Amino acid sequence: MDSEPRPALAGPDESAAAETEAVEPPEPPSTILPRLFPATVKERERGASFPQSERSRTFRRRFFPSATAIHWNDWRWQVQHRIRDLAELARIIRLSAEERAAVARHSGPLPIGITPYYASLLSETDPAQPLRRTHIPIEGEYLTSPGESGDPLGEDHHSPVPGLVHRYPDRVLFLATGFCSTYCRYCTRSRMMGGGEMSFSLRQWERAIAYIEAHGEIRDVLLSGGDPLTIATEKLEWLLARLRAIRHVEFLRIGTKVPVVLPQRITRDLTRMLRRYHPLWMSIHFTHPDELTLEVAESTARLADAGIPLGSQTVLLKGINDSVPVMRSLMHGLLKLRVRPYYLYQCDPIRGSAHFRTSVAKGLEIIEGLRGHTTGYAVPHFVIDAPGGGGKIPLLPDYVLGREEDTVVLRNYEGRIYRYPDM
Numbered sequence: 001m002d003s004e005p006r007p008a009l010a011g012p013d014e015s016a017a018a019e020t021e022a023v024e025p026p027e028p029p030s031t032i033l034p035r036l037f038p039a040t041v042k043e044r045e046r047g048a049s050f051p052q053s054e055r056s057r058t059f060r061r062r063f064f065p066s067a068t069a070i071h072w073n074d075w076r077w078q079v080q081h082r083i084r085d086l087a088e089l090a091r092i093i094r095l096s097a098e099e100r101a102a103v104a105r106h107s108g109p110l111p112i113g114i115t116p117y118y119a120s121l122l123s124e125t126d127p128a129q130p131l132r133r134t135h136i137p138i139e140g141e142y143l144t145s146p147g148e149s150g151d152p153l154g155e156d157h158h159s160p161v162p163g164l165v166h167r168y169p170d171r172v173l174f175l176a177t178g179f180c181s182t183y184c185r186y187c188t189r190s191r192m193m194g195g196g197e198m199s200f201s202l203r204q205w206e207r208a209i210a211y212i213e214a215h216g217e218i219r220d221v222l223l224s225g226g227d228p229l230t231i232a233t234e235k236l237e238w239l240l241a242r243l244r245a246i247r248h249v250e251f252l253r254i255g256t257k258v259p260v261v262l263p264q265r266i267t268r269d270l271t272r273m274l275r276r277y278h279p280l281w282m283s284i285h286f287t288h289p290d291e292l293t294l295e296v297a298e299s300t301a302r303l304a305d306a307g308i309p310l311g312s313q314t315v316l317l318k319g320i321n322d323s324v325p326v327m328r329s330l331m332h333g334l335l336k337l338r339v340r341p342y343y344l345y346q347c348d349p350i351r352g353s354a355h356f357r358t359s360v361a362k363g364l365e366i367i368e369g370l371r372g373h374t375t376g377y378a379v380p381h382f383v384i385d386a387p388g389g390g391g392k393i394p395l396l397p398d399y400v401l402g403r404e405e406d407t408v409v410l411r412n413y414e415g416r417i418y419r420y421p422d423m
């Protein structure tokens with residue numbers, strides 16, 4: 001593969017026709033968005049196809065003056081105008097000396113790639129801003145610390161055919177593409193992202209499908225990558241239809257960050273297609289409350305309205321979201337967008353990630369700060385994906401203190417002690 005592969009817009013056989021989705025008719029008023037973002041009402045009254053926040057509009061006019069609102073709301077325009085190198089980054093952000101040096105020396109997989117929309121959320125002046133830290137490299141990315149590796153989850157050892165990970169008996173991970181519209185610097189699969197060690201092709205999809213067809217114990221297929229929602233709608237539909245046709249596959253899941261970094265991709269065409277393949281679930285990768293914008297509220301509303309149960313996945317990151325107030329704000333915001341907080345991951349020991357990793361105790365402290373103090377739905381499962389391929393291991397603060405004769409001694413969220421009869 002080239003150092004930066006073609007976008008997965010065309011799907012793996014590179015023959016997809018461009019999607020045709022012009023300006024969409026206005027939707028009936030949403031019950032949720034106007035309350036969260038009053039500006040939505042005005043947008044809809046103007047017949048806009050996708051809402052655009054004041055921040056996005058200002059950013060577009062300043063840095064992409066020839067782009068119209070229609071360009072901006074076209075997900076293909078967003079992909080084609082990704083910020084990908086030092087010159088483009090320096091045009092929109094005052095880079096620190098460290099960022100500048102780290103970006104300049106980058107080569108190989110996990111390239112720099114940020115959609116203009118997501119770039120509009122980055123601080124122009126503050127290198128410590130959470131979203132900026134997760135998407136612009138610093139020198140720490142080039143340091144390998146003890147315990148780190150390129151494939152910390154041992155996925156390559158559980159891969160019966162390229163692009164398929166079969167770690168748990170009844171489910172598989174289907175890596176559909178190595179392309180993301182926006183690359184996170186802590187990506188667990190950085191080795192294969194954006195021109196990494198693995199290529200993706202229709203032939204590979206066929207082999208993975210054949211493996212699933214031949215294994216009747218597989219009842220759950222998780223499509224991930226890279227980001228499956230960067231694949232052209234018709235190609236993605238081809239894949240979903242093939243998987244749905246396998247009798248023993250009970251349901252499909254998609255893991256994605258597109259609704260957050262490229263919300264304009266959640267077109268009516270896409271949701272109309274997705275709803276044909278229920279039961280279909282979606283896990284959306286969120287990092288910080290600053291991501292919960294008007295545009296993201298629209299993308300998640302469209303997916304939820306298509307009947308897709310939405311869950312969140314968040315990686316715990318040092319100095320970015322590793323505090324109870326930040327995590328609570330994110331989880332509360334997700335519930336308002338109809339996204340159920342699902343997993344909080346301890347950061348995998350991927351090579352060059354030490355500057356992102358917190359202690360395990362920090363994750364437990366956050367869970368303890370949420371559990372009992374807020375709605376149960378707002379508390380994700382805190383897990384470590386065991387290095388080497390042991391799967392997800394849930395971690396909980398110690399609420400069971402021990403036994404006393406026929407009782408279990410328990411501690412509640414306030415630290416009070418209770419005894420429960422347990423004969």
Ligand code: SF4
Nearest residue numbers: 180183184187226257
């Ligand atoms: S969106 Fe997911 S797959 Fe893509 S770079 Fe980020 S963590 Fe990796």
